[in-house]
Amino acid sequence: MVLILLFALLTAAHGIELGDRCDIQYGRCIFDCVQEFPLDKKKRSGCETRCKINKGWCKTNKAMKDIANDISKFFQGFSKEK
Structure with missing residues (x-):
């Protein structure tokens, strides 16, 4: 439970x-949406929605990669011989 909360907080922090x-x-x-659909507001709205989804997906992917790297670095600290 604590790990899930920590993971959620890290995800939010990285996303911001x-x-x-x-x-x-x-x-x-x-x-590009404005250029492609200058007069058709309905089609432009759909295009803008796709842009928002892509932006969210981009941030999520970047945050997940950063968190995976942080976790990897954390566990590498335990595996180093002293």
């Missing part, structure tokens, strides 16, 4: 700190 690459991709995606 991320942003640069994911935000840039999101901005490009929104720009």
Whole structure:
């Protein structure tokens, strides 16, 4: 239970700190939506929703990789011989 809570807190913290690459991709995606559907608000809305989902997926993937690296480093500390 404690590990699950710790994992959730770390995921949230990493998700907040991320942003640069994911935000840039999101901005490009929104720009492309406006260019592709300048007059059709319904299609543009669907495109923007896809951009938001992609942004969330990007941040989640990055956070999971960072957490996996943190966990790996933590366990490597135990395996080192002194």
